[in-house]
Amino acid sequence: MKFIISGGGICGLTMAIVLEQQGHQVEVFEAAAEIKAIGAGLVLSTNAIKALKHIGIDQAVLAKANLLDSFDITLAKGEKLMKTDAVKLRSKYGAIGNATIHRAELHAVLLGLLKDKVVFNTGKRGQEVLQDKDGVTLMFEDGTSAKGDFLIACDGINSPIRQQLLPSSVARYAGYTCWRSVINHDGSFDNKNATETWGKNGRFGVVPLTDNRIYWFACLNTPIAKDPKMKAFQVADLKACFKGYHHPIPQLLDLTVDKDLLWNDIEDIKPIQQFAFDRILLAGDAAHATTPNMGQGACQAIEDAAVLLSCLKQYKSTTTAFQDFEQKRIPRTTKIVNSSWTFGKLAQATNPILITLRNFILKITPQRVNEKQMDFLFDVEF
Numbered sequence: 001m002k003f004i005i006s007g008g009g010i011c012g013l014t015m016a017i018v019l020e021q022q023g024h025q026v027e028v029f030e031a032a033a034e035i036k037a038i039g040a041g042l043v044l045s046t047n048a049i050k051a052l053k054h055i056g057i058d059q060a061v062l063a064k065a066n067l068l069d070s071f072d073i074t075l076a077k078g079e080k081l082m083k084t085d086a087v088k089l090r091s092k093y094g095a096i097g098n099a100t101i102h103r104a105e106l107h108a109v110l111l112g113l114l115k116d117k118v119v120f121n122t123g124k125r126g127q128e129v130l131q132d133k134d135g136v137t138l139m140f141e142d143g144t145s146a147k148g149d150f151l152i153a154c155d156g157i158n159s160p161i162r163q164q165l166l167p168s169s170v171a172r173y174a175g176y177t178c179w180r181s182v183i184n185h186d187g188s189f190d191n192k193n194a195t196e197t198w199g200k201n202g203r204f205g206v207v208p209l210t211d212n213r214i215y216w217f218a219c220l221n222t223p224i225a226k227d228p229k230m231k232a233f234q235v236a237d238l239k240a241c242f243k244g245y246h247h248p249i250p251q252l253l254d255l256t257v258d259k260d261l262l263w264n265d266i267e268d269i270k271p272i273q274q275f276a277f278d279r280i281l282l283a284g285d286a287a288h289a290t291t292p293n294m295g296q297g298a299c300q301a302i303e304d305a306a307v308l309l310s311c312l313k314q315y316k317s318t319t320t321a322f323q324d325f326e327q328k329r330i331p332r333t334t335k336i337v338n339s340s341w342t343f344g345k346l347a348q349a350t351n352p353i354l355i356t357l358r359n360f361i362l363k364i365t366p367q368r369v370n371e372k373q374m375d376f377l378f379d380v381e382f
């Protein structure tokens with residue numbers, strides 16, 4: 001069979017690896033003119049590592065990753081609200097644990113795993129798809145087209161394929177915007193513990209990567225999407241916002257230069273009820289983009305590939321495998337999108353009563369209860 005994949009991001013590449021393993025011909029069409037080392041860091045949670053293992057590529061990815069020992073949520077002055085012991089998670093869920101990786105390095109590893117049966121094209125922006133009993137045709141912005149037996153749309157949150165099939169499904173702005181960067185340090189910063197700090201001026205995350213690098217993110221509330229005031233923000237503005245926050249937040253901002261700031265509004269898509277459309281399948285952010293509050297967007301894209309692998313092994317008919325994929329993936333991704341949305345609202349709360357209540361509940365919740373809540377995320381098999 002020949003599969004066409006629209007979008008060569010984390011989902012598109014992982015899907016290509018899986019389909020190639022199954023003996024299919026694959027052609028990936030990526031809109032970007034060239035593959036650049038873009039992006040900041042990513043957390044690959046236990047569930048994503050299990051999915052990578054199911055596909056047989058966990059070791060290649062982990063060779064570039066940093067294993068975390070813990071993840072804490074703290075207040076602006078450093079007081080701990082919640083601690084997650086990642087070492088314990090390793091033994092509990094039978095996977096190596098939570099790892100962090102530079103997005104560009106994950107991308108490079110996945111690209112390097114593509115074999116002869118995969119053709120990777122750049123500068124090809126898919127616009128529209130047609131399907132009939134013989135196959136699919138993907139039409140590109142440049143007027144050309146490509147044919148295949150099946151199409152997997154991995155073209156991200158603004159997927160034109162999803163919007164063709166489900167026109168009302170558009171990105172929804174979460175009410176906060178985010179800056180990210182990766183800095184190099186001299187080895188004096190903690191490289192095993194990630195933190196997220198919730199303060200009245202905003203939220204700041206610190207995620208250590210390999211090779212004495214730290215990925216940080218900062219989220220601020222703003223009612224309008226694509227706010228020009230936020231677009232103009234530079235490191236100095238972030239320093240002013242996070243002044244007085246605990247170590248190493250000001251120090252990380254001191255090490256950041258304006259040209260290395262990445263800025264995105266935080267968005268998701270309201271859960272949809274259909275991923276499979278005969279010969280077309282939606283996957284990754286195109287199907288279930290989530291806010292990054294639970295660090296699950298890329299993890300779910302990787303899970304998609306692991307689940308599709310199992311479905312294709314189980315069913316001879318690809319359209320039946322697509323339907324089975326849809327049934328397996330919709331309940332889980334819907335729960336994650338909705339939980340992540342709520343978690344983000346709590347983390348970005350500004351109402352003093354809500355903040356006091358939230359902090360009180362988090363402080364008194366026993367660690368075993370927090371850990372139990374993670375079962376649904378991590379206790380997963382493919």
Ligand SMILES: Cc1cc2nc3c(=O)[nH]c(=O)nc-3n(C[C@H](O)[C@H](O)[C@H](O)COP(=O)(O)OP(=O)(O)OC[C@H]3O[C@@H](n4cnc5c(N)ncnc54)[C@H](O)[C@@H]3O)c2cc1C
Pocket residue numbers: 006007008009010011012029030031032041042043044124125126127154155156157159160178180217264283284285286289290292295296297298299300301
């Ligand atoms: C601030 C932030 C922090 C995040 N942190 C984490 C984290 O810690 N852990 C985690 O698991 N996830 C995280 N995510 C989410 C994660 O980045 C996404 O869920 C993940 O990248 C989805 O992969 P994808 O391949 O489905 O989509 P994308 O990564 O968006 O890739 C889509 C690809 O398709 C291409 N494309 C777009 N349109 C077209 C078209 N018309 N035709 C052809 N190609 C097209 C794009 O150029 C891109 O290469 C974060 C997201 C943000 C915004």
